[in-house]
Every structure is written in C-alpha cells, then in structure tokens.
Amino acid sequence: MRNVWTIANREYKLYFASPAPYLVTFIILLVIGVLFYLDIQIGAQQGAPMGVEVVLSPMAFLFMFFAPVFTARLLAEEQRMGTIELLLTAPVRDWELVVGKWLGAFMLLLTIAAVSIIYPLILNRLVSPGIDQGPVITGYAGIVLLCAAFTAVGVATSAFFNNQIAAWATTLGVLVFLWWIVGFLTQLGGGSGLFSQVVGYLNINTHFYNNLLRGVIDLQDIAFYLSLTALGLFVGTMAVETRRWR
Amino acid sequence: MIRVEELTKDYGARRAIDQISFNADKGEVLGFLGPNGAGKTTTMRILSGYMPPTSGKAEVAGFDVVEQSLEVRRRVGYMPETVPLYPEMTVFDYLKFMADLRHMPHAEDRVNDALEMVHMEDRAGGYIGNLSKGMRQRVGLAQALIHKPDVLILDEPTIGLDPVQIIEVRNLIREIGRDHTVLLSTHILSEAQQLCHRVLIINKGKIVVEDTPERLQARLAGAQRITVKVGGDADGLERVVGAVTGVAHISASIDSGLEYESAAGQDVRPAVARAVVGAGYDLLELYPIGFSLEEIFLQLTRDEPTPPAPDDGEPGEEEPDVA
Numbered sequence: 250m251r252n253v254w255t256i257a258n259r260e261y262k263l264y265f266a267s268p269a270p271y272l273v274t275f276i277i278l279l280v281i282g283v284l285f286y287l288d289i290q291i292g293a294q295q296g297a298p299m300g301v302e303v304v305l306s307p308m309a310f311l312f313m314f315f316a317p318v319f320t321a322r323l324l325a326e327e328q329r330m331g332t333i334e335l336l337l338t339a340p341v342r343d344w345e346l347v348v349g350k351w352l353g354a355f356m357l358l359l360t361i362a363a364v365s366i367i368y369p370l371i372l373n374r375l376v377s378p379g380i381d382q383g384p385v386i387t388g389y390a391g392i393v394l395l396c397a398a399f400t401a402v403g404v405a406t407s408a409f410f411n412n413q414i415a416a417w418a419t420t421l422g423v424l425v426f427l428w429w430i431v432g433f434l435t436q437l438g439g440g441s442g443l444f445s446q447v448v449g450y451l452n453i454n455t456h457f458y459n460n461l462l463r464g465v466i467d468l469q470d471i472a473f474y475l476s477l478t479a480l481g482l483f484v485g486t487m488a489v490e491t492r493r494w495r
Numbered sequence: 496m497i498r499v500e501e502l503t504k505d506y507g508a509r510r511a512i513d514q515i516s517f518n519a520d521k522g523e524v525l526g527f528l529g530p531n532g533a534g535k536t537t538t539m540r541i542l543s544g545y546m547p548p549t550s551g552k553a554e555v556a557g558f559d560v561v562e563q564s565l566e567v568r569r570r571v572g573y574m575p576e577t578v579p580l581y582p583e584m585t586v587f588d589y590l591k592f593m594a595d596l597r598h599m600p601h602a603e604d605r606v607n608d609a610l611e612m613v614h615m616e617d618r619a620g621g622y623i624g625n626l627s628k629g630m631r632q633r634v635g636l637a638q639a640l641i642h643k644p645d646v647l648i649l650d651e652p653t654i655g656l657d658p659v660q661i662i663e664v665r666n667l668i669r670e671i672g673r674d675h676t677v678l679l680s681t682h683i684l685s686e687a688q689q690l691c692h693r694v695l696i697i698n699k700g701k702i703v704v705e706d707t708p709e710r711l712q713a714r715l716a717g718a719q720r721i722t723v724k725v726g727g728d729a730d731g732l733e734r735v736v737g738a739v740t741g742v743a744h745i746s747a748s749i750d751s752g753l754e755y756e757s758a759a760g761q762d763v764r765p766a767v768a769r770a771v772v773g774a775g776y777d778l779l780e781l782y783p784i785g786f787s788l789e790e791i792f793l794q795l796t797r798d799e800p801t802p803p804a805p806d807d808g809e810p811g812e813e814e815p816d817v818a
Binding site: 251252255256259263266267330331332333334335336337338339340341342493494495 | 506540543544545546547565568569571573575577579580581583584592593595596597598638
C-alpha cells in the first residue's frame with residue numbers, strides 16, 4: 250500500500266509541474282461559471298427551482314472529456330521513455346503500480362471537483378431558503394464515483410500504449426462509447442427487453458444523471474461505478490504483466 | 496550470489512539466450528562481454544526481475560527470480576542500458592522517489608549518501624533534464640546503489656560517455672565492486688579487462704568462454720608471441736629464428752627485429768636466444784607480448800560453427816584506450 254501512495258504522490262505532484270491542470274481547471278470552472286450565470290439569470294426570470302445540478306451536470310460531462318487528457322500519459326509515457334523498466338525492477342507489485350497511477354489521476358480530478366464547490370455555496374446563498382442538500386451530497390458522491398471510473402478506464406488504456414496520443418484517443422473513445430453509444434443502442438433495442446436492460450446498465454451517464462444527481466441512492470449505481478473502476482484497474486494490471494512476457 | 500542454470504529466453508521465434516549457465520560469488524565483478532544483440536541485456540533483465548525466462552532457473556542472493564521476484568528486486572540494484580530517468584524531476588526528488596519505493600528508512604540520508612558516492616552532491620537540486628549524459632549515468636548509478644544492494648547489475652555502464660567520464664564511472668565501479676557483487680555488460684574489451692575479476696564472453700545467446708581476463712589471454716591456443724630485438728642490422732634474422740624448432744611462424748618484422756609465434760605449449764625462448772647469439776647478432780631484447788582480449792574475442796566469436804551472420808557479430812568500435 251505504501252508503494253501505491255509513493256507512486257500516486259509523485260504522479261499528483263507531477264501534474265502541477267505542467268500548465269495542463271491549471272488550464273483544464275480554468276476551462277472547466279469557466280464553462281461551469283458561464284452556464285451557472287445563465288442558469289441564474291433564467292432562474293431569476295422564471296422563478297424555476299434551482300439545485301446543485303446546474304453545476305454538476307455540465308461538470309460530469311466535462312470530466313468525461315478531460316479525464317483522458319490526464320490519464321493518457323500515466324503508463325504510456327513510462328513505456329515510451331523506458332522508465333517502466335525502473336518501476337518493474339523496483340520491489341513494487343504490478344497492481345501497486347497501476348493503482349498508484351490511477352490514484353494520482355483520481356486525486357487530481359477530485360482536486361478540480363473540490364474547487365467547484367464554490368458554486369453550490371454561492372447558489373445556496375442566492376436561493377431562498379437554500380438549495381436542497383440531499384442532491385449536493387449524492388451528486389458530489391456521484392462525481393467522485395464517475396472520476397474513479399473515468400480514470401480507471403484511462404489507466405487501463407494507457408497501459409496498452411507507448412504513445413500518449415493513442416492512449417488519449419482510445420480512452421476518449423471508450424468513454425464516449427459508454428456515455429452515448431450505449432444509450433443509443435438501448436434505444437435501438439426498444440428501451441425494454443433483456444438486451445436493453447443489459448446494455449442500459451452499462452450506460453455510464455444514466456447512473457449519475459437519473460439517480461445520484463437527483464438525490465437517489467441506489468446500490469446498483471454505486472456498484473456499477475465501483476465495478477467499472479475495479480475492472481479498469483484489473484485490466485491495466487494484466488496489461489502491465491503481459492508486457493513482461495514480451 | 497548469482498546462480499544461473501540453463502537459462503533460455505525466446506522472443507517469439509528468435510532465441511535471445513540459449514541455455515546459459517554461470518555463477519557469481521560475493522564481492523566478484525563479473526563482466527559480460529559480447530557483441531550487440533548477443534543476449535547480454537536479456538540476461539540482465541531476467542536477473543533484475545524485469546521479465547521471466549522462457550525456461551531455466553536463475554537465483555539472485557538465494558531467491559528465485561520468478562518465484563520470489565520481489566525478494567530478488569529488493570536485493571538488486573539495476574541500471575538499464577538506456578538509464579531511464581524522469582527529466583522533469585530534480586535529482587534529489589528522483590532518488591528520494593526510488594528510495595521510498597524501496598522503503599528505505601531515513602530515505603533522505605540514503606539519497607545524500609548515494610549522491611556522495613557518485614560525486615553529485617552539488618547537483619541534487621538540478622533537474623535531470625538539464626544534466627549531461629555522464630551526469631545522468633551517474634544518477635542512474637546512484638539509483639542502483641541507493642539501497643546498498645547485494646548485487647549490482649549494470650548494463651553498458653560506460654556507453655556514450657566521453658573519456659573523462661568513462662574513467663570516472665570505471666573508478667566508481669571498481670570502488671563499488673569491493674563490497675558488492677557486480678555484473679556488468681560491455682562490448683568494450685579493455686573495459687572488461689580493467690574492471691572484471693572474471694569475464695563471460697557471450698555470442699549469439701551462448702556463453703562462448705568463461706575465465707579471468709589474465710587466463711583468457713594465456714589460454715589463446717596456448718601460444719606465445721615473442722618480440723626479438725637485436726642491435727644493429729637485423730638482415731637474415733628471420734631465417735635464423737625461423738629455423739629454430741618450435742617456432743611456428745614469423746608474424747611480423749619490426750625495426751631491427753621481428754615477432755614470432757611459438758607452437759602451443761612450447762617456450763622456445765632459450766633456443767631462440769642461443770640461435771640468435773650463435774649467428775653473431777647482438778641480442779638486446781626477447782620478450783613476450785600477450786594477445787589482447789580483442790584478438791581472443793575475435794577468434795572465439797569467429798570460431799563459432801554457426802554460419803556467419805552478416806556482420807552483426809562486429810565486436811563494437813573499440814574506443815580509444817583511455818585508462
């Protein structure tokens with residue numbers, strides 16, 4: 250476990266050595282901020298009830314888009330630079346390496362998410378008698394779960410490549426597939442029946458938008474994100490292990 | 496410290512190393528010598544726990560490299576040929592990271608000790624990306640040394656360095672070799688001659704010969720090469736020396752003298768001396784010149800029964816002998 254932390258810590262610090270996380274945090278906060286402002290304008294005119302979703306629903310989408318930017322380099326860069334040889338000959342288990350890498354990226358996304366808390370706080374002061382607290386908690390819990398899953402998919406794909414760009418594109422492809430294509434397939438299947446149910450369960454966004462963001466806690470949704478995270482970490486570890494045999 | 500038995504590694508259809516066996520004792524500096532692509536790096540990667548062999552057995556410090564890989568990795572310091580480093584980290588942070596991965600107590604002290612060993616205390620705060628090749632090599636060495644490993648595995652530790660840096664790194668290895676077991680690979684023969692207690696010559700995945708550098712020289716067909724020098728004119732000397740029984744052939748004529756090679760196992764110097772003096776020459780010198788490792792190496796790798804590969808057995812450009 251200690252190795253996981255050592256690796257995660259290095260990864261996390263390294264992010265801040267480049268301008269990328271600052272830039273991405275800025276973009277995310279800017280987009281959310283603009284939407285937030287517009288939502289408040291509209292909300293004030295129409296008197297519609299507002300909650301934490303004005304912040305979290307664009308944020309989930311933006312994270313889906315930006316997570317691959319951060320995860321792409323994790324293992325691909327080590328493999329390209331040859332530094333993987335260093336890590337694989339250090340007394341570190343393969344899963345510790347993969348989990349450490351994942352944790353580094355996960356912590357970064359959590360940091361960005363943490364900064365966004367300022368918006369619900371503002372909203373809470375603007376809206377009387379304050380916003381519904383339930384969805385704030387479950388919504389942020391959902392963001393945490395989403396980030397875990399996104400980064401796990403990212404670290405797994407990164408393990409297969411020597412090239413960051415390829416890792417980035419593939420991760421984005423997988424996430425887009427789970428985000429939209431799966432929903433599209435569900436509709437093709439008629440929305441009911443076994444096929445749609447199975448495929449529908451794989452939809453990475455409905456578990457968040459339909460339940461967690463509305464304050465609904467369903468074990469199914471939590472289990473989905475946790476299993477996707479575990480699967481990503483497992484596949485990533487397998488990929489690293491396979492590398493040794495080449 | 497290192498025990499290797501019939502180790503074999505295939506990359507797909509290509510056999511990189513073929514049933515090699517060798518041992519290294521504690522405190523021994525073992526040189527792994529061979530042309531590029533001979534299987535040196537593959538062997539080292541297996542011993543460092545980077546990858547498993549296809550078949551065969553390898554033990555480092557009493558632990559099996561496959562079954563007890565983590566134990567092996569705890570006891571091995573390894574510097575890969577490419578010296579992988581993180582350019583965006585400072586020297587200190589990088590070494591601290593490696594020390595932390597090895598759970599070193601007082602990691603910062605260990606980092607400072609390692610920096611001192613490679614004489615880089617003054618560069619601790621600098622970014623690795625800004626270091627010269629020689630400096631990077633030393634950081635790689637510091638990384639391999641940080642946990643005071645029982646076994647140090649260095650893959651081409653002096654490759655790509657300038658002559659001054661080569662001397663520095665060689666001195667460092669010699670220092671380290673006093674209390675660590677060192678396995679180093681090189682395709683520079685003089686380096687193996689200077690650094691190693693024992694040399695393994697490997698070619699096309701097989702160990703061709705294993706011996707001390709000195710004995711390797713002596714062993715070359717048991718033959719001797721002797722320089723004869725006389726005062727004044729050396730006309731006709733070749734005929735005189737060539738007529739002595741046991742002289743295989745005259746290999747070179749030099750200024751007022753010649754070089755001859757004697758047949759295996761025969762020292763004919765007394766006979767040559769008598770013949771030279773008897774023929775009226777003033778004998779000034781009569782001394783043996785050893786065969787260089789280069790010659791041994793070329794001979795051994797040339798004698799391979801396998802059909803000659805198109806020049807990939809080239810023993811590397813010998814760098815100017817600097818030490």
